[in-house]
Amino acid sequence: DTGVSQDPRHKITKRGQNVTFRCDPISEHNRLYWYRQTLGQGPEFLTYFQNEAQLEKSRLLSDRFSAERPKGSFSTLEIQRTEQGDSAMYLCASSPADSVRETQYFGPGTRLLVL
């Protein structure tokens, strides 16, 4: 059973460029989350998918951010017109849908550096 995978693991870009990250959750996991982690801080929630439906977005997710999960499997997170403040680790997590609060399993993250 493979875990959550993310691609790329590292991304360096220039300010103003667009970047896209991919997350492949654990198979059969209905729920998928994106978090952002800045240096020295804990992860902060960005957005959540139940299957292909995006059900919640944090205020942290400005208009330059968009996330999709088109077929309820993998997800992409795109940042348009990147800014230096977008430099962070972007973490993806998945969990099975259940009536009981399930554990979220995290991927290795994508480290973004905006120059």
Add this chain to the structure above:
Amino acid sequence: AQKVTQAQTEISVVEKEDVTLDCVYETRDTTYYLFWYKQPPSGELVFLIRRNSFDEQNEISGRYSWNFQKSTSSFNFTITASQVVDSAVYFCALSVLTDSWGKLQFGAGTQVVVTP
């Protein structure tokens, strides 16, 4: 609103010493879930334990143990006989049942440094 506080920024110990990490949480919900995750230098968050608000039974798992006390809103974590491989950042997290989507509220983390 939920809040998780990990007051210890960094703890340094010598191998074989015990390490206790503090976690204090705030929520008005009566049903909630508490988690500990470990983040080694590679960056991946590794799940360690989950507890719900109705289960105050403390647990020992190998060198790890947890102390959950609702009266003080604390969920502390102890590593017994620490090893160099325990060096990592440890995060305490909270989710509440009234938040249907189960997003996690993390503390700022505690860096554990174990030296030989």
